Amino acid sequence: MNYQRILVTGGAGFIGSHIVDHLVKLKKKVRILDNLHSQIHLNGKPPLYLNSHAEFIKGDVTNRNDWQKSLKDIEVVIHFAAAVGVGQSMYQIERYVRDNSLGTAILLDILANERHKVKKMLIAASMSSFGEGMYKCPGCHLLQQPQLRLLRDLQKCKWEPSCINCAAMLQPMPTSEEAKLQSPSVYAITKKNQEDLMMSVGKAYRIPVVSLRFFNAFGTRQSLSNPYNGVAAIFLSRVKNNKQPIINEDGAQTRDFIHIKDIVNAVELCIKNSKADYEIFNVGSGIPITINDVAKTVLSLCDSRITPQLTGKFRPFDIRHCYADISKLTKLLGWKPRISFRDGMFEVYEWSKRETAVDLVDDALGELSKRQLQ
Numbered sequence: 443m444n445y446q447r448i449l450v451t452g453g454a455g456f457i458g459s460h461i462v463d464h465l466v467k468l469k470k471k472v473r474i475l476d477n478l479h480s481q482i483h484l485n486g487k488p489p490l491y492l493n494s495h496a497e498f499i500k501g502d503v504t505n506r507n508d509w510q511k512s513l514k515d516i517e518v519v520i521h522f523a524a525a526v527g528v529g530q531s532m533y534q535i536e537r538y539v540r541d542n543s544l545g546t547a548i549l550l551d552i553l554a555n556e557r558h559k560v561k562k563m564l565i566a567a568s569m570s571s572f573g574e575g576m577y578k579c580p581g582c583h584l585l586q587q588p589q590l591r592l593l594r595d596l597q598k599c600k601w602e603p604s605c606i607n608c609a610a611m612l613q614p615m616p617t618s619e620e621a622k623l624q625s626p627s628v629y630a631i632t633k634k635n636q637e638d639l640m641m642s643v644g645k646a647y648r649i650p651v652v653s654l655r656f657f658n659a660f661g662t663r664q665s666l667s668n669p670y671n672g673v674a675a676i677f678l679s680r681v682k683n684n685k686q687p688i689i690n691e692d693g694a695q696t697r698d699f700i701h702i703k704d705i706v707n708a709v710e711l712c713i714k715n716s717k718a719d720y721e722i723f724n725v726g727s728g729i730p731i732t733i734n735d736v737a738k739t740v741l742s743l744c745d746s747r748i749t750p751q752l753t754g755k756f757r758p759f760d761i762r763h764c765y766a767d768i769s770k771l772t773k774l775l776g777w778k779p780r781i782s783f784r785d786g787m788f789e790v791y792e793w794s795k796r797e798t799a800v801d802l803v804d805d806a807l808g809e810l811s812k813r814q815l816q
Contacts, residue, residue: 445562445713449516451475451503452523454492455482456664457566457656457705461520462493464706472496475503475512476523482665484800491663503545509552515559518713521549521640522566524633527670531629532759533813542632543639550643560649562719564712565640567655568633569617569698569726573624575764577612579605588612590626596756601691603762614696614730616767619655619722626759641720650719652712654705657726657766660783661702662790666799673733674699674787677740679799686751687741690760693734693752698726698765701781711775718775726766727779739784743791757816 448465452458453474465472474496480486488498501508503523513519525531525541546565553560574588588603602611625631637653644651660672666679677687708725712718737750771777 445470445517447471447473447516447559448518448520448713449473449475449512450520450522451512453496454478454489454498455522456661457659457702458520458522459489459491459493459663460661460702460706461522461709462496464710466493466495468710473512473516474498475501475508477502481668481670484667489663504540504548506548506552509548510556513552513558513560517559517561519549519560519563520709521546521563521636524566524636526629528570528627528629528759529757529816530670530809531627531632533809535628538628538632542629543635546636546639550639553649554643554647562650562652562713563640563644564652564654564709565636567637567653567722568630569655569657569724569764569766570627570630571623571625571634571637571655572617572621572764573626573630574603574761575617576615576621577603577763578615579608579610580613581605581610582608585615586612587617587621587624589624590759591762593758596758599692599754601695601762614763614765616728617724617764618767619724619770626761637722645720650716652718652720653722654708654712654725655722656705657698657700657724657764659702659705660699660786660790662793663702664790666794666797667801669805673697674736674740674790677737678744678790678794679801681740681744681746681748682794682799683801684748685801686748687737688751688753689733689737690753690755690757692754693737693750694732695761696730696732696763696765697736698729699731699736699783699786700726700779701786703781704779708771708775708777711777715775721770721774723771724766724768725771726768727783728766728768729783730763730765731783739787740791743787755816
């Protein structure tokens, strides 16, 4: 379908702004709804990179009037506005539920009860909703998805999950869309909730929905002053401020990093291809990278002699390993990631030379520590 009028919520942010730029290049009529939250936009003003060819509405997804104004004549809703931060969500619970769950509910309530022209919707879901990824036991060969690690094991620095059958140390495996959503944090719960709400209402009212479960997104425009941002951006901010990257556990935990350009490509395919309708897709690289290696990459790019600080600490809601099985998106839509972590981080490093990085990580850690979450 050749949709023309597209709304991008969160369109002034990291992922949203890149999507806006791409849609404008495709000659789409793009509208942005964004509240310019101070955690992302420190001065509360539209960023300099905001595309002038897109219509901008400063508003909030928890405000029905802002939704109504933004939805006028819109054919596709790309709903990417959200409060983002696993750790922060564990103490700003009301805000995360309000912004993510209620914000989505208001959109769907309007579509169910008022006139509109919406023909398709995309929702930004999250790999965090999986909790631990899939594993295989090297001893009894049992494929399993563990629960969160036990507190007593973490206190003994036993970081790797064990087999439920023979207690052997498990080996991480790619995690498919069919894995359970165990949602270990408030943030993860709200992202699962958003996905469920969109799919339920979309199917009932015959409005195609696509859920994109993003793994660890990275790229230019990711705020270097948001201490709840992606770990690569946090490490870069620390090094730019001549401070050590702080690593929990032993640093051997892995994540799956996906570059913003690959995300934009996935979004475009999901908009225009009806094969994506009502589907849920993992959007990751399919390649696990240790947090230690993330720090080494950042330090190497910055030509820094700083060494990471391995704390041995842990957060009880954190997972050990989760990386994407991307075969569904590849087979159904022909998508595949093209940008390696190293190449993508080089691009981020070059961009960061012109950016201010206000390091607020110590403040964020203090908030977690006083609640005994760190």
